Amino acid sequence: MAAHAATGAKTATNDVSHKRRKGPGALATVYLVIYNVVMTAGWLVIAVGLVRSYLAKGSYHGLYYSIEKPLKFFQTGAVLEVGIVPSSVVLTGFQVMSRVFLTWAVTHSVREVQNEDSVLLFVVAWTITEIIRYSFYTFSLLNHLPYLIKWARYTLFIVLYPMGVTGELLTIYSALPYVQKTGLYSITLPNKYNFSFDYHTFLILTMISYIPLFPQLYFHMMRQRKKVLGHLEEHSKNE
Amino acid sequence: MKCEKVEILDAKTKDKLCFLDKVRPPPRVCVHPQWYPARQSIRLDPKGKSLKDEDVLQQLPVGTTATFYFRDLGAQISWVTVFLTEYTGPLIIYLLFYFRVPFIYAPKYDFTTSKHWVVHLACMCHSFHYVKRLLETLFVHRFSHGTMPLRNIFKNCTYYWGFAAWMAYYINHPLYTPPMYGEQQVTIALMIFLFCQIGNFSIHIALRNLRPPGSKTRKIPYPTKNPFTWVFLLVSCPNYTYELGSWLGFTMMTQCLPVAFFTFVGFVQMTVWAKGKHRSYLKEFRDYPTLRSPILPFIL
Numbered sequence: 001m002a003a004h005a006a007t008g009a010k011t012a013t014n015d016v017s018h019k020r021r022k023g024p025g026a027l028a029t030v031y032l033v034i035y036n037v038v039m040t041a042g043w044l045v046i047a048v049g050l051v052r053s054y055l056a057k058g059s060y061h062g063l064y065y066s067i068e069k070p071l072k073f074f075q076t077g078a079v080l081e082v083g084i085v086p087s088s089v090v091l092t093g094f095q096v097m098s099r100v101f102l103t104w105a106v107t108h109s110v111r112e113v114q115n116e117d118s119v120l121l122f123v124v125a126w127t128i129t130e131i132i133r134y135s136f137y138t139f140s141l142l143n144h145l146p147y148l149i150k151w152a153r154y155t156l157f158i159v160l161y162p163m164g165v166t167g168e169l170l171t172i173y174s175a176l177p178y179v180q181k182t183g184l185y186s187i188t189l190p191n192k193y194n195f196s197f198d199y200h201t202f203l204i205l206t207m208i209s210y211i212p213l214f215p216q217l218y219f220h221m222m223r224q225r226k227k228v229l230g231h232l233e234e235h236s237k238n239e
Numbered sequence: 240m241k242c243e244k245v246e247i248l249d250a251k252t253k254d255k256l257c258f259l260d261k262v263r264p265p266p267r268v269c270v271h272p273q274w275y276p277a278r279q280s281i282r283l284d285p286k287g288k289s290l291k292d293e294d295v296l297q298q299l300p301v302g303t304t305a306t307f308y309f310r311d312l313g314a315q316i317s318w319v320t321v322f323l324t325e326y327t328g329p330l331i332i333y334l335l336f337y338f339r340v341p342f343i344y345a346p347k348y349d350f351t352t353s354k355h356w357v358v359h360l361a362c363m364c365h366s367f368h369y370v371k372r373l374l375e376t377l378f379v380h381r382f383s384h385g386t387m388p389l390r391n392i393f394k395n396c397t398y399y400w401g402f403a404a405w406m407a408y409y410i411n412h413p414l415y416t417p418p419m420y421g422e423q424q425v426t427i428a429l430m431i432f433l434f435c436q437i438g439n440f441s442i443h444i445a446l447r448n449l450r451p452p453g454s455k456t457r458k459i460p461y462p463t464k465n466p467f468t469w470v471f472l473l474v475s476c477p478n479y480t481y482e483l484g485s486w487l488g489f490t491m492m493t494q495c496l497p498v499a500f501f502t503f504v505g506f507v508q509m510t511v512w513a514k515g516k517h518r519s520y521l522k523e524f525r526d527y528p529t530l531r532s533p534i535l536p537f538i539l
Contacts, residue, residue: 189409190414191416194497195409
């Protein structure tokens with residue numbers, strides 16, 4: 001009996017401290033809102049850039065060059081959010097790392113792939129995803145999340161994720177012959193550090209790693225979707 | 240207050256798994272027949288630490304009816320098995336590269352030997368290191384836990400075997416480049432390596448002697464007559480300190496970047512372990528020497 005009372009009191013204090021600890025402080029919130037707004041704006045700039053460039057050129061080819069700089073800037077800027085956004089550090093960190101890798105170590109480094117349509121494929125996927133994701137974070141922080149944004153974040157990935165992955169894999173694949181020919185980023189023996197690195201093989205291994213990794217991330221989002229959108233019947237639509 | 244009844248609940252579902260109406264000393268609880276004792280975790284709090292085998296029911300802070308929580312730790316494997324497997328791998332794998340077994344290097348090098356004497360020396364040191372580890376596992380170490388989760392053997396073997404193959408590939412490569420400062424560098428490196436191997440062994444013996452056979456007691460380790468143990472004055476886990484030293488020696492001896500990586504990764508892991516051990520020493524012993532650092536004197 002005494003034990004039950006003790007546990008009761010314990011949960012009460014836990015609740016209070018939990019409420020106090022929940023959510024970032026005022027200054028942190030301002031920083032996060034600004035960050036997310038800036039990122040949303042950045043990716044909107046990329047989106048607009050793509051559309052304008054397409055309308056001007058009249059074709060899907062070579063649109064990469066019109067948004068190369070903002071893409072590099074805002075995608076690289078995303079490293080700031082690792083450990084800051086509400087998602088898991090491991091997942092965010094991994095995601096950002098793979099994006100930065102695609103942006104710099106593949107697309108930027110191997111000029112010849114920049115004209116490929118596969119680049120457009122993943123750029124479009126990333127752009128739509130990020131615009132929705134950063135607006136989602138922004139609205140969440142302001143405690144005014146439109147259901148549409150929540151729905152979009154947890155639904156559009158079903159198409160955008162495979163689309164992005166396809167674009168990424170095709171891009172890496174098209175970079176392979178150039179990397180092999182030029183020996184890009186590769187170190188050969190002999191050398192005084194007794195070390196070697198074959199970037200061509202590394203890229204192939206990276207492509208293979210998508211096989212176990214992509215399904216895990218995809219199904220994680222599926223589970224999140226069920227959790228977040230699952231109680232459609234319980235909540236009213238005016239959020 | 241004498242405990243007379245015991246109930247055991249599942250830590251996650253809170254289902255009642257077992258109820259003992261009259262507790263007669265000494266009670267032995269076996270919750271599920273297919274879950275052997277090594278994988279059973281019985282605790283007072285669902286999220287708390289496991290009780291130990293030696294804990295006595297009447298000495299625990301329970302009322303007349305004790306409530307325990309059961310957690311399945313998953314399939315277990317003995318520490319000895321894991322150690323023997325993870326150490327035998329590198330021993331054999333390195334030798335495969337040393338003897339240039341086919342399909343590793345170009346066919347014209349099959350079964351040839353390196354012309355650099357440092358490569359032969361490195362093979363002897365590497366092999367000696369793992370033979371020492373195997374013998375220590377069989378005859379020296381006294382383990383406080385019998386088992387660890389089964390998945391650890393896959394994780395650990397990937398680490399040891401993978402790195403061994405990676406290092407051995409370069410050291411025994413036909414295009415291997417011997418150390419920059421030649422014989423001088425190798426000799427100094429060898430002395431560091433041997434010094435630290437002896438040191439590491441001395442610490443293992445000292446730790447073994449702290450614990451009578453078959454017991455799981457924990458005592459503060461102190462320097463003994465053996466000078467190699469005097470480092471206990473400054474460090475909680477000198478076995479790790481010496482291990483780091485050995486691999487630094489081996490890195491210097493081979494001048495091989497993958498060896499440096501292996502040394503670094505091992506150092507990071509050992510630092511984590513040393514800090515944990517240091518913390519539990521501080522928690523358990525009020526009179527723990529304050530001069531000691533976990534792994535590097537005064538630094539870390």
